[in-house]
Amino acid sequence: xxxKISMKVNGKPVSAEVEARTLLVTxxxxxxxxxxxxxxxxxxxxGACTVHMNGKAIKSCSIVAMQAEGADILTIEGVAKPDGTLxxxxxxxxxxxxxxxxxxxxxxxMNALDFAASHANPTDKEVRESLEGNLCRCTGYHNIVKSIMxxxxxxxxxx
Amino acid sequence: MSAPLIGARIQRKEDYRFLTGAGQYTDDVxxxxxxxxxxxxxxxxHANIRSISAExxxxxxxxxxxxxxxxxxxxxxxxxxxxxxxTDVNGQPMKEPPHPCLAQGKARYVGxxxxxxxxxxxxxxxxxxEKVEVDYEVLPAVVDPAKARAKGAPALHDIAxxxxxxxxxxxxxxxxxxxxxxxxxxxxxxxxxxxxxxxAIEPRAAIGAYSRADESYTLYVANQNPxxxxxxxxxxxxxxxxxxxxxxAPDVGxxxxxxxxxxxxxxxxxxxxxxxxxxxxxxxxxxxxFVSDAHGRDHVTTAELALDKDGxxxxxxxxxxxxxxxYLSTFASCIPTILYATLLAGQYTTxxxxxxxxxxxxxxxxxxxxxxxGRPEATYVVERLVETAARExxxxxxxxxxxxxxxxxxxxxxxxxxxxxxNYEATLDAALKLGDVSGFQARKEQSLKNGKLRxxxxxxxxxxxxxxxxxxxxxxxxxxxLFEAGEIRVHPTGSVTVFTGSHSHGQGHETTFAQVVxxxxxxxxxxxxxxxGDTSKVLFGMGTxxxxxxxxxxxxxxxxxxxxxxxxxxxxxxLLEASESDIEYDRGEFKVAGTDRKKMFGEIxxxxxxxxxxxxxKLEPGLNENAFYDPSNFTFPAGTYVCEVEVDRDxxxxxxxxFAAVDDFGKIINPMxxxxxxxxxLTQGIGQALTExxxxxxxxxxxxxxxxxxxxxxxxxxxSFKVDTRETPCTxxxxxxxxxxxxxxIGAPAAVMNAITDALGVKDLPMPATAQTVWRSLQQKAA
Numbered sequence: 001x002x003x004k005i006s007m008k009v010n011g012k013p014v015s016a017e018v019e020a021r022t023l024l025v026t027x028x029x030x031x032x033x034x035x036x037x038x039x040x041x042x043x044x045x046x047g048a049c050t051v052h053m054n055g056k057a058i059k060s061c062s063i064v065a066m067q068a069e070g071a072d073i074l075t076i077e078g079v080a081k082p083d084g085t086l087x088x089x090x091x092x093x094x095x096x097x098x099x100x101x102x103x104x105x106x107x108x109x110m111n112a113l114d115f116a117a118s119h120a121n122p123t124d125k126e127v128r129e130s131l132e133g134n135l136c137r138c139t140g141y142h143n144i145v146k147s148i149m150x151x152x153x154x155x156x157x158x159x
Numbered sequence: 160m161s162a163p164l165i166g167a168r169i170q171r172k173e174d175y176r177f178l179t180g181a182g183q184y185t186d187d188v189x190x191x192x193x194x195x196x197x198x199x200x201x202x203x204x205h206a207n208i209r210s211i212s213a214e215x216x217x218x219x220x221x222x223x224x225x226x227x228x229x230x231x232x233x234x235x236x237x238x239x240x241x242x243x244x245x246t247d248v249n250g251q252p253m254k255e256p257p258h259p260c261l262a263q264g265k266a267r268y269v270g271x272x273x274x275x276x277x278x279x280x281x282x283x284x285x286x287x288x289e290k291v292e293v294d295y296e297v298l299p300a301v302v303d304p305a306k307a308r309a310k311g312a313p314a315l316h317d318i319a320x321x322x323x324x325x326x327x328x329x330x331x332x333x334x335x336x337x338x339x340x341x342x343x344x345x346x347x348x349x350x351x352x353x354x355x356x357x358x359a360i361e362p363r364a365a366i367g368a369y370s371r372a373d374e375s376y377t378l379y380v381a382n383q384n385p386x387x388x389x390x391x392x393x394x395x396x397x398x399x400x401x402x403x404x405x406x407x408a409p410d411v412g413x414x415x416x417x418x419x420x421x422x423x424x425x426x427x428x429x430x431x432x433x434x435x436x437x438x439x440x441x442x443x444x445x446x447x448x449f450v451s452d453a454h455g456r457d458h459v460t461t462a463e464l465a466l467d468k469d470g471x472x473x474x475x476x477x478x479x480x481x482x483x484x485x486y487l488s489t490f491a492s493c494i495p496t497i498l499y500a501t502l503l504a505g506q507y508t509t510x511x512x513x514x515x516x517x518x519x520x521x522x523x524x525x526x527x528x529x530x531x532x533g534r535p536e537a538t539y540v541v542e543r544l545v546e547t548a549a550r551e552x553x554x555x556x557x558x559x560x561x562x563x564x565x566x567x568x569x570x571x572x573x574x575x576x577x578x579x580x581x582n583y584e585a586t587l588d589a590a591l592k593l594g595d596v597s598g599f600q601a602r603k604e605q606s607l608k609n610g611k612l613r614x615x616x617x618x619x620x621x622x623x624x625x626x627x628x629x630x631x632x633x634x635x636x637x638x639x640x641l642f643e644a645g646e647i648r649v650h651p652t653g654s655v656t657v658f659t660g661s662h663s664h665g666q667g668h669e670t671t672f673a674q675v676v677x678x679x680x681x682x683x684x685x686x687x688x689x690x691x692g693d694t695s696k697v698l699f700g701m702g703t704x705x706x707x708x709x710x711x712x713x714x715x716x717x718x719x720x721x722x723x724x725x726x727x728x729x730x731x732x733x734l735l736e737a738s739e740s741d742i743e744y745d746r747g748e749f750k751v752a753g754t755d756r757k758k759m760f761g762e763i764x765x766x767x768x769x770x771x772x773x774x775x776x777k778l779e780p781g782l783n784e785n786a787f788y789d790p791s792n793f794t795f796p797a798g799t800y801v802c803e804v805e806v807d808r809d810x811x812x813x814x815x816x817x818f819a820a821v822d823d824f825g826k827i828i829n830p831m832x833x834x835x836x837x838x839x840x841l842t843q844g845i846g847q848a849l850t851e852x853x854x855x856x857x858x859x860x861x862x863x864x865x866x867x868x869x870x871x872x873x874x875x876x877x878x879s880f881k882v883d884t885r886e887t888p889c890t891x892x893x894x895x896x897x898x899x900x901x902x903x904x905i906g907a908p909a910a911v912m913n914a915i916t917d918a919l920g921v922k923d924l925p926m927p928a929t930a931q932t933v934w935r936s937l938q939q940k941a942a
Contacts, residue, residue: 019282021282029187033189034180035180035183035184035186035187036179036180036181037180038184038412039186039362039444040360040361040362040412040445041444041445041865041866042444042445042446042865043445043865043866045865045866045867046445046866076178076179076180077179077180077181079179080178080179084179086175086179093178094170094175094178095170097170097171097831097832097834097835099174099177099178100413100665100666100667100835101359101361101410101411101412101664102173102174102176102177102178102182102410102412102665103182103184103360103361103413104360104412105177105178106178106180109178124879127874128874128875129874129875131873131874131875134874135360135866135871135873136360137358137359137360137413137415137839137843138360138413138835138839139835139838139839140838140839140840140841140842140843140877140880140903141838141872141873141874141877142835142838142877142879143834143838144874145879
């Protein structure tokens with residue numbers, strides 16, 4: 001069964017006809033070819049697919065695309081300024097070596113943005129707790145935690 | 160002249176694309192017209208395949224083809240080769256059972272590939288795969304390596320009815336036994352080095368494509384060594400002309416060893432693309448990755464250390480049974496032998512060492528190199544023994560290490576390696592300070608007041624990296640060379656493209672290698688691009704594993720630069736009307752000695768490509784050089800880790816309160832990147848010690864087959880680390896580098912387990928020391 005869906009992705013209206021079982025992450029990656037959102041597991045554990053839906057971080061592997069009907073979706077491709085300048089959270093990851101292979105990174109950044117919007121000056125413990133749903137196999141989290149603390153400070157509680 | 164770049168904390172060149180979602184991993188690649196593959200995998204650990212009926216699957220919507228082992232056999236597709244021949248104690252070659260790309264009559268582990276469905280969409284392929292009917296005759300399975308050779312154990316392979324691949328040994332057993340008989344003290348430990356599942360966050364993926372226009376193939380694959388992948392696949396499996404196959408390993412999302420190997424899926428999509436004249440894409444999902452990516456470790460070991468009354472090590476005796484899984488993966492055979500037993504000297508002068516390894520087949524996923532590969536297992540043996548011996552002899556664990564450190568270099572160990580350099584006391588002293596060991600007693604008392612136990616543990620590791628001198632590796636059974644290749648292409652405007660056979664999948668080569676090149680050529684780092692991971696661009700390469708990239712791949716680049724500079728000097732001499740022997744070169748400046756007359760690197764490049772005023776009688780135009788570098792020895796990074804844990808008596812929960820790591824990696828190009836490598840390695844090592852348990856049930860089902868069951872460390876499981884380095888440059892490569900990728904995973908498990916056993920006051924505890932394991936140990940002690 002196919003369904004018609006429409007939503008806003010990174011500020012642009014998009015619509016398509018997809019199979020009803022199409023996951024939001026599949027729609028983003030395969031239909032829209034926005035491949036910055038990654039799939040690292042099949043049990044909603046790794047967080048590589050994290051995007052924002054109506055301003056909140058969600059795992060886009062955990063809902064079907066039709067559940068995002070009419071929603072405002074932000075993916076990693078929509079985070080930097082249109083002129084290419086990195087968002088302060090992205091910049092913080094770069095300055096603090098908060099990424100290695102880069103595969104978990106988009107999910108980490110999307111989750112961190114949501115977290116930092118309500119935590120302008122988080123503690124190490126708070127940041128680690130906020131990463132409960134995001135796995136990284138490269139960095140040992142040390143520099144991700146540092147990055148998020150620096151990014152949150154630079155953001156001052158605002159995305 | 161620009162500021163020195165070697166040793167500078169340069170932010171990474173690759174980060175921008177990863178941070179903006181512009182990375183191109185294999186699954187992000189979309190080849191026009193691609194079809195999708197889904198593998199039908201055995202649900203049984205051991206079963207005869209009586210028949211396969213693909214009729215229903217073939218009629219399923221969108222299905223293009225279904226292939227089974229019979230199709231591959233008819234097409235004469237070979238099995239997967241093993242790259243290292245081990246010769247057993249009787250001088251016989253190891254048993255090498257066939258490793259078919261799709262099962263031939265028998266499945267030998269849960270996840271073994273039995274058939275493949277190719278369909279127009281991924282969903283259609285998955286739907287149809289469920290309709291492939293396989294009639295299995297389920298057989299008894301063996302999963303425990305300690306039971307694989309037992310009488311009556313089910314045999315996996317006809318050519319190895321005792322499930323034994325080889326029994327191999329290193330060292331003089333008679334002399335070692337003699338030393339043990341005379342020793343004042345013997346420390347003995349029996350333990351399991353737990354089986355691990357690598358779990359790079361990017362699952363494996365492969366896209367095979369065929370072009371009728373020039374009868375060529377392209378394989379995109381998440382792999383750590385595309386040239387090796389191509390060589391193995393073309394020469395040993397598919398019988399294709401190597402020059403007609405291009406292998407591209409684009410951005411790769413972590414490897415840790417699991418993406419070194421030639422896997423059946425890579426072969427099948429390449430072969431199927433030719434049959435169907437259509438690109439075929441396969442992306443592993445995580446559940447598949449758990450059963451089909453090569454696993455790591457899985458040793459059952461008895462280890463003994465003989466000491467005199469003063470704690471001086473006299474001899475070591477080690478017996479290990481290593482689980483190879485159901486088939487020999489690409490480098491499986493050398494991991495528990497060449498990369499294990501040779502490291503048992505550690506940092507110490509132990510004069511006599513004997514190690515015997517029995518490698519067995521079981522009905523489990525193949526086991527191969529995983530970060531550290533043999534060296535973590537060796538370090539665990541040595542450092543658990545040393546710490547336990549210190550406790551038994553009531554000698555301070557730092558002091559017992561000092562009494563046995565190697566101090567004179569080069570040092571020939573009794574297990575075949577020659578250490579070129581090191582300063583173990585320096586890293587130990589620094590680690591004691593960084594870990595504030597002198598304040599431990601006070602912290603322990605404070606913990607006790609809070610009702611908690613506290614313990615401290617050390618690990619002084621060594622590893623052999625920079626793999627490897629080809630002749631040495633060849634004499635030990637390697638079926639490949641282990642050199643590296645590099646090419647420097649200088650463009651007319653003076654910018655540079657560097658091609659390297661090393662592969663980056665998180666290590667940051669695009670930055671580190673660019674630092675080396677920009678520094679030596681005196682050009683801005685922005686003017687240097689590093690290209691890797693494409694056999695059609697890079698001249699050749701052996702790839703990235705064994706912490707070899709900077710030591711071997713980096714040196715190949717330096718050698719190519721030497722040729723560029725040598726040619727540049729000739730051009731400069733001509734332009735400056737000086738004798739070539741009078742030209743001095745220093746980071747981008749070609750100078751006439753003792754004068755202020757000079758030419759900059761950019762001017763030389765331009766002259767080489769616009770050769771109007773040029774020594775045509777002596778030189779070709781252009782500025783493009785390559786080099787192959789075969790190392791003369793391994794490199795020997797070493798260091799000391801100090802771990803401090805707190806244990807909750809009521810729950811058994813272990814918290815790592817402090818972790819101090821001091822490593823000697825020789826010269827460091829980018830400290831920021833090196834620290835990141837250490838953090839990541841430590842966390843994988845802590846994962847092995849505390850959280851990661853790979854469990855099969857008796858029938859061979861993997862019961863830890865998802866991130867819900869297999870506990871990868873999360874941010875809350877690890878502390879912030881204290882890391883530092885000491886530097887004794889490697890003596891046999893021009894950069895003085897040793898490599899840093901695996902150290903953390905090698906040293907951490909022993910440090911953590913030494914700390915936990917100290918806190919609990921027990922001799923040993925199995926890894927992973929989960930809350931349940933620790934709680935049980937506490938209850939046993941109380942009872």
